[in-house]
Amino acid sequence: MKALMSVGALIGVLGLLMLIGMIFGVIPSNTVRLVEGYMPMQVLSELAVFVAGFTGLSYLANSMGVAFPRFWQGVLFWAFIQTYLKFRIYPPIPFSVRAMYGTVSFVAVFMWVSANEEDxxxxxxxxxxxxxxxxxxxxxxxxxxxxxxxxxxxxxxxxxMKPSVDEPIELRTVHPAPPASTKVHGKTYTLQTSQNPYRVNLEGKFDQAYSNKLIVEQGMGRLMAPNANPWDDKAEGYLKYVREGGEIFFQNCHFCHGDNLNGRGLHAFAFNPIPANFTDPGTIAQLQETFIFWRVAKGGIGLPNEGFPWASVMPPWEQHLTTDEIWKVILFEYWHTGYYPRTWD
Amino acid sequence: MGSVTRTKLMSIMALGAMIGLLLLPILVAIPALASDGGAPAAGVKKEGGDAKVEKGKDVYYKTEGIVSGPPAPKTTDSEKDYPRYNFESRVLLWFANQQHLYYGSFVLAVPIFCMVIEFMGVVTKDKAMAKRYDQLAYDFIKISLTAYSLTAILGGILIFTFLTLYPAFFQYLSGIFRPVMHIYALMFVAESGTLYIYYYGWDKMKEGFLKWIHLSMSVVLNVIGTILMFLANSWIGFMMSPAGVDEQGRYLGNIWHVIHTALWNPLNLHRILGNMAFGGGVVAAYAAYRFLSAKTDEERAHYDWMGYIAMALGVAFLIPLPFAGYWLMREVYAYRQQMGITLMGGLLAWLFIIQATMIGILFLSTNYYLWQALGRMRGAEKYQRYIKYLVFLLTCGYLVFITPHTIVMTPAELKAMGGQQHPVLGNYGVMSAKNGGINVIITTTVLSFVWYMRGNKVSTVSWSKFGNIFMGCFFFFAYLNIIMLAVYGYYIPANVRVGLSVPQVATTLSCLFFMFALNSVMMKGAKQMGPIEWGKISARSQYALIMLATAFTWMMGLMGYIRSSVRLFWHVNEIMRDNSPWAYTHTVGFAANMISANVLFFWISIMFVFWLGALGAKKAPVEAKAAVPGRAAAPAVGH
Structure with a gap:
């Protein structure tokens, strides 16, 4: 037990020293990187390691007869969590979320130190x-x-009370509820039931399972599936439409949405917020294709009241693209990011 | 005829009368149902002596029916359609409705508890325990009796508020639901009659066959209460997802279609579970209040035990509640995707973050209470040093569960973040992570319960070591499975991801049922390390119970508001438009303040009810008994 706790203590000390070093710039801040794709679990795992480390430290201190007062354990652990959230996670977490995390960790510390009468x-x-x-x-x-x-x-x-010159906080609805139907180029599309006419199998029938097999891998590198290269001259059907969608994307969309579809295009940083990052699991991966169709066709100007403060400068693409072109570009976006459009069973 | 036989006969007659009362509304309703609800046949137009039948198409069922009612009124912002004081009518209605719902839920839930506890008392072989259960059930029903009259008063206030402030809407709704409303009123009479016989007949029917008759009465009482709630649910179901009317809102003569709307069944289930959890919370808070104000050890012991039972019952219904909510939301999406997105991803999404926060508080309070409860068991000290790990697990699950997808921030913070989604925390904001978060929380709660159940015991079965290792492994792999499925959810299509919640929930429920069962088998004939010293629990535990009840109340107010406001500017979704000046969605801040005001009023008024309950209590002589190891010291039976 003592050996196990000693290892824990060692990890705790090392982790703390590393965090302090990174805060003060003694150790390069990218020494232990948060790796894209693994970051959410990495953060939770790091916190678990720290907890194990602090437990080991406390155990060793107790064994040596120099017990650290419980009061200061609680206070410092809470301070540690705030420091970790502030300095370890990048880009910076907005204050509203840090306040929520701070409150929860405060309650957690209280629950810990008051779990039994002696403590x-x-x-x-x-x-x-x-x-x-x-x-x-x-x-x-x-x-x-x-x-x-x-x-x-x-x-x-x-x-x-002091009057602030900062812009007020905003609670922006990023994905407002779409209308039940939308009219594009004279045709009405019911959003709940419409389908992308180009998401088809080799027989020309709508087949999402078929297209799902041909999208790129969603993991690191986003590699193409074997024998699923849309730029192959022999590519037919779905893959051919993906290629056509890609051409439309690079002619019209990539200036803002970026050539990697991550919202960091050439003009992206002229806007606040920057354009939508399609590689984020919170954007197109959460939405139906028809939702994207509506948003692309109607643009920022077509956002409903719920979309206040309408912080989107996307043009209404129905004025520049045909309906078919819009469907194809959507096809490409899902193919490239490796996400599946949302469907209802 | 002996007095016992006469009592028996009277009891059977009372039970028969109750069943008669239960059937009465149905009998009364038969002629109304047979004549298509008795609504005026608006679709029958007389032209030159020939009756021409006008038909309409049901907006939901898509069936044809004879137009049997007027179209939904097209209201205008005028004194005629929306008479008003110099105040927002909607807020007045909100207040009246919410208070009625709080009390209504409470008085419907408590008799179910009574039924369960009374049944436990009847089947328990230990006479002392049976007496305690019986006393507890009686205590419960006594609290609900005072609340019952308040419920009726608040119902009256609600109807008057509707009639005076929203006459056009109420006239339309009551025109469609006329037979249902009559049945509802008769059911209410039946409920009152049954409740009074049940309560006042308690002492007369406390033993033998008569006790079973009494228990049967509680079943009848709960059947009536449940039907009452189902009928009331049909009105809100109709407002959210209308059926049985055509596009103009004209009633098509089929009352079952009007009642059985797309959301009626999930609403029914969600409300039953919600009421039970809420009722448990309120009774637990009552017990906590009485515990904190107790003057003697016996009183403290009794109310400590009462609080524990109420909390356990409440939590038993809290655990399946998120799954019932999941079904409701699934049906909402199936009914109107637009409505689903408004709720979960759009305008009202932030309220769901607040809801997640409240759900987390419920589970945190429950766990905290259980850890405190370990303190009243001698021998449970061995678990206490591991509590910090449970705190860590709960906190991680909770942090993930409450992370918003749409973050509140200043434009400067938005710019610094480099986009609307945070690359790390954004991943916690989606459903896959949240399913993982809540399942970790629930599994940890199950683990706390298991610790509590074995707190002062040491298993004596020959395979106890193997059993302990097996349980440890089971929990470890349960956590692993839940977390891995949450991560895997990012890599698969949304409809498959939704399906992943099934194995996650199955894992959690396996922990619940299988580990409880295994633990019970292991602890059969276990060595007692010391007694449970009822009453010797920290005051903090009682505040945790009060917190639990307050969180229930707040969450109920919040979810009611969300459910109601998802109709946006419709009185009846897509049928009758709200043209009052208040047809907009309140800000999150205003809604939160309003919910808090409702919660505050409810708790102040229910404190009055508690006080009344205590005022009428007779002090029974208390026998201080020595605590039996492993069993509660007999709490006071005074009420």
Whole structure:
């Protein structure tokens, strides 16, 4: 047990030193990278390793008779989580989410330190010591809190009330509910039931299972499936339409959406927000093809009221592309990103 | 005729009367149903003495029917259609509706608890335990009795609010649901009669055959209550997903179509489970309140036990609730994709993040309570040092579960983030991760329950070591399976991903049923390390129960608001437009404040109900008994 805990402690110390080094620039911040595609699990795993490490440290300190006070364990662990979220995860997490995480981790620390009576007594003892002020040190501390706390609250109130010149926060609905049907080039499409006319098998029939087999691999590198190269001269049917969609994409869309479809095109950073990143699992992977059809055809100007503040400059492509071209470009987007359009069973 | 026989006869007659009351509305309804609800045959036009029948097509069932009612009124923003005070009528209606629903849910849920607990009392061989269960059931029904009259009063207020502020809409709705509303009223009479006989007959029918008659009455009472709720659900189901009318909203003569709309069944199931979880929460809060204000150890022991039973019952219904909600949402998407996206990905998506937060709080509170409850068992100390790992698992699941897909941020933060989706946290914002998150939370709750169940016991079966290792492995692989499926969900089509929730849920439920069963077998005849010292639990645990109940209440208000506001600017979706000045969706902040106000009012009023319950209580002599190892010290039976 002791050996296991010692390993844990070692990991904990190393992890902490590395994090501190990365914060202060002593160690390059990309020493342990967050790897695209694995980042979500990587973050949770790193936190698990830190917890194991701190447990090991605490165990060793206890064994050596220099137990770290429970109060400071709780406070510092909470501070550690905030530091990790602020400095480890890049790009920076917006304040609203950090506030949510901060609150949850605060509650978690409370649950931990008060899970049983003995721990709870240990945790609150330093607080009671200050309140009781039986020693000179505690008395001084109590006096200091008496002065500092109103100042802190006052300062916080002042900063809250102070008029801000920052732009206000926005709660933008990224994917507003689409209409039941949309009219493009004189034809009405029911969004719930319409299908991409080019998602067909070799017999020319709509076949999503067939097209699903031919999309690129979604993992790292996004490799093409074997014998599924749309730019092969012999490519027919679905793959040929993908190629045609790709040509339309590179003639019209890639300037903003990027040649890797990740929303980082040539003009992308002239806009805020930058154009949609199709490789993100939260965009086209979540939507039906008909939703994309509606958004492409009607553009930012066609967003419903729910899309306030209509922060999209996408042109209404129905004014520039034919219906067939829109369907084909959508076909290409799904093929290239390796995502499947959403379907209802 | 002996007095016992006479009592028996009277009891059977009372039960017969209840069943008669239950059947009465159905008998009354038969002529109405036979004549197509008795609605005026608006589609029958007389031209020169010949009756011409006008037919319409059902908007949902797509069947043809004879037009039997007027079209949905096209209202205007006027005093005629929307009479008003100098205040938002919608908010007044919201308040009246929500309060009625809170009390209605409570008085429908509590009799179900009573039925279960009374049954446990009847079948328990241990007489002392049987008496305690019986007393507990009686305590429960007593609380609901005062709340029952308040429910009726609030129902009256709700109807008056409808009639005075939304007359055109209410006239239309009551025109269509006229027979249903009459049956509803009669059911309410039946419910009242049954409830009073059930309550006041408690002492007269407490033993032998009479007890079974009494128990049967609780079954009848709950059947009536459930039908009542189903009927009320048909109105909201119709408003969300109308059926039985044509495109103009004209009733087509088939009352079953109007009742049995696309969302009626999932709403029914979701509400039954929700009511039960809510009822458990409220009773647990009552017990916590009485525990905290108790003056004696006996009282504390009784209310500690009561709180535990109520919490356990509430949580038993909380666990399947997310799955019932999942079915409801699936049916919403099937009915109108647009409605589904408005709820889950569009305008109301942030309210779902708040809902996820509340669900997380429910599970966190439950776990916290169970860990505190380990403190009243001698011998449970061995589990306490591992609690921090459960906290970690719960927190990770919770953080993933509440991460929003659409993040609230300033334009500067948006720019710094380099796009609308965060490359790390954005992955937590989608369904695949959230399914993983909630299943980790529920599985951890199951683990906490297992620890609690074996807290003061040591298994004596010969295969206990193997059993423990097996259980450990089972939980480990359950977590692994849930997490791996959550990750795998990113790499497969959406419809397959939706299907992945089935093995995830199956894993969680396997943990629940299989581990509980295995644990029970292992703990049969187990060595007791010490007694459960009822009443010797921290005050924090009771605040956790109050938190649990408050979170239930808040979440119920929130989900009711979401369900109602998804109709956007329609009184009846796509049939009758809301042309009042308030046909817009409130801001998230306003809605949250309004829900909080409703919750606050409910808790203040129910505190009054609790106080009334305590006021009428008679102090029974309390016998302080020595605690039996492994069993609760007998709590006070005073009420």
């Amino acid at each position: 709870w007594k240990k945790f609150r003892q330093p607080i009671l010591n200050v309140l009781d002020a039986n020693t000179g040190f505690h008395k001084a501390l109590r006096t200091m809190y008496l002065i500092l706390l109103p100042l802190l609250i006052g300062g916080f109130s002042f900063l809250t």
